[in-house]
Amino acid sequence: MCFGHWPEWGSMKISHVNNLTLIGLALVIAGCSTTAPQPRVKYVSPGAPGSAAGTGIESQDIGAAAQQAATSILALPQIAKAEKTPTVLITPVDNHSASPVDTDLYTVKLRGILMQYSSEKVRFLARDAGWNTNKYEEQLRKQGEVQPGAARQAATYDYILTAELRGISSASGKGRNEYFLIAFKLVDMNDVLLWENQYEIKKQGRDNSVYR
Numbered sequence: 001m002c003f004g005h006w007p008e009w010g011s012m013k014i015s016h017v018n019n020l021t022l023i024g025l026a027l028v029i030a031g032c033s034t035t036a037p038q039p040r041v042k043y044v045s046p047g048a049p050g051s052a053a054g055t056g057i058e059s060q061d062i063g064a065a066a067q068q069a070a071t072s073i074l075a076l077p078q079i080a081k082a083e084k085t086p087t088v089l090i091t092p093v094d095n096h097s098a099s100p101v102d103t104d105l106y107t108v109k110l111r112g113i114l115m116q117y118s119s120e121k122v123r124f125l126a127r128d129a130g131w132n133t134n135k136y137e138e139q140l141r142k143q144g145e146v147q148p149g150a151a152r153q154a155a156t157y158d159y160i161l162t163a164e165l166r167g168i169s170s171a172s173g174k175g176r177n178e179y180f181l182i183a184f185k186l187v188d189m190n191d192v193l194l195w196e197n198q199y200e201i202k203k204q205g206r207d208n209s210v211y212r
Contacts, residue, residue, distance in 0.1 A: 065201075073195065079121060086122060088123070088125070088157060092104065092107050094164045096164065098167060101165060125155060125157055161184065180201040182198065
């Protein structure tokens with residue numbers, strides 16, 4: 001009687017081994033088919049709309065407005081046909097809209113794009129950088145740490161470029177509407193308005209993003 005049970009016990013062991021083998025193969029296949037975890041942060045193009053974009057001013061808006069202004073300024077007869085390379089002083093962007101905007105960032109971006117497109121047709125004054133450096137140099141001279149050299153001759157401007165941001169916003173249960181107007185003006189030393197360019201932006205959205 002006992003010998004009659006050995007084949008059944010052996011088949012049970014083989015079946016158990018087969019089941020473990022199938023389970024192992026299934027785990028291997030599942031592990032191979034599982035995709036690698038995606039990073040929580042990824043790089044995107046600064047000029048592309050972000051996945052968390054809202055109805056406020058975005059980086060691509062700043063770049064597009066500055067590029068349009070640069071192209072228009074370079075086409076002016078006072079700039080394109082000037083016998084001597086004109087010098088432009090860019091004033092800080094003036095924000096009158098409800099959207100929080102880093103005006104220093106806007107000013108730096110505007111100046112960078114203008115210099116990129118202007119080539120050798122326009123020169124720009126950097127009063128912000130020059131002022132801090134000159135004050136520090138003056139302090140060193142008073143302390144006797146540096147010897148005064150030739151008298152400094154500060155450059156002056158031929159034109160002033162201003163940028164003004166204004167906006168109108170409305171909200172309801174269906175969403176939010178934002179309209180922005182970026183107005184650029186080029187003024188000469190006699191306060192004569194030579195050029196003005198306007199860049200319009202209108203956005204609609206249901207979700208509000210937080211801008212900082």
